[in-house]
Amino acid sequence: MTRHFMTIEQQSLRDLDTIYELACSAFDDETLKGQGVALVFERPSLRTRASSSTAVHELGGYTTFFSDDEIGLDSRESAEDVGRTLAEMYAIAALRVRDHETFERMRVATGDRMSLVNLLSDVAHPTQAVADVLTLAEHFAEGDVHGLAGLEVAYVGDATNVTRSLAVALLRLGVNVSIGAPVGYQLSPGSQENPAEVSGPGRLVVTDSAHEAVKGADAVYTDAWVSMGFEDEAGDRRRDLADFRVDAPLMKVAKKKAVLLHCLPAHRGDEITDDVLDGPASLVWRQVFHRRSAMLGVLRWIKEERS
Numbered sequence: 001m002t003r004h005f006m007t008i009e010q011q012s013l014r015d016l017d018t019i020y021e022l023a024c025s026a027f028d029d030e031t032l033k034g035q036g037v038a039l040v041f042e043r044p045s046l047r048t049r050a051s052s053s054t055a056v057h058e059l060g061g062y063t064t065f066f067s068d069d070e071i072g073l074d075s076r077e078s079a080e081d082v083g084r085t086l087a088e089m090y091a092i093a094a095l096r097v098r099d100h101e102t103f104e105r106m107r108v109a110t111g112d113r114m115s116l117v118n119l120l121s122d123v124a125h126p127t128q129a130v131a132d133v134l135t136l137a138e139h140f141a142e143g144d145v146h147g148l149a150g151l152e153v154a155y156v157g158d159a160t161n162v163t164r165s166l167a168v169a170l171l172r173l174g175v176n177v178s179i180g181a182p183v184g185y186q187l188s189p190g191s192q193e194n195p196a197e198v199s200g201p202g203r204l205v206v207t208d209s210a211h212e213a214v215k216g217a218d219a220v221y222t223d224a225w226v227s228m229g230f231e232d233e234a235g236d237r238r239r240d241l242a243d244f245r246v247d248a249p250l251m252k253v254a255k256k257k258a259v260l261l262h263c264l265p266a267h268r269g270d271e272i273t274d275d276v277l278d279g280p281a282s283l284v285w286r287q288v289f290h291r292r293s294a295m296l297g298v299l300r301w302i303k304e305e306r307s
């Protein structure tokens, strides 16, 4: 069966374990020999485009990049027809989309002929979550993702696509997750995407206090206050989230040796201050490094099934 990587929730524990393992083990540089991977970006990107391109190249394949203004998903032609076209020439398409539903529409339209990889949608950023798990495992557990069980991870700010994928990935590994966000910016309980629905030994706490979320945490994570697509709300968001900035006083509430994570791009002075982002607790450049590891893991896992 063709493998897709659309959300962390949809992956079995076994598949996630395989992806984590394949992300950091020696690889065959002919895994994708002579094969193309379509990269479709409806939104801007630096890390995701760079890590996808690098990983495909290292596995022996090549990428073709399609930007939103060239391809016009649902404006120049339907997402279904874009999918059908790509499936005639590519076995794998990796996409950054405005609307998560695009994945299911393309999957159905192509009859599962082409593997789909989510490179960020409005609800999920699963390749980022894989990189974040690898980064935490490297720092706290000598690379063993299962050694993270019992760790306390706090997320502060707007609960975004990144937050959701991260929370699900960590809860499944037995990590305790606290999310501090103001009312209206929290993960919505009872919704389809709520990680509380995901079974796993980790404990999820949601709170409207940044201080409560961070108290005693081993790691503190934040993301943009104004995610892509929310630019019209920038003023309101800066006002509503002002008490959820990760700064030095907030980091002091966490454990003494707590680390700082951010998916980037950072908006210095909004969700994060310079001293924390550039300080000794920051693991953000290891997260960037592991974006490539994560892509290697996902692509190798997809190919494993196809070979």
Ligand code: CP
Binding pocket: 044, 045, 046, 047, 048, 049, 120, 128, 263, 264, 265
């Ligand atoms: N973290 C991340 O996805 O970065 P880009 O938007 O630059 O790809």
Ligand code: NVA
Binding pocket: 120, 160, 161, 162, 223, 224, 226, 227, 228, 263, 264, 265
């Ligand atoms: N939540 C952010 C993540 C960027 C990598 C966004 O969607 O813009």
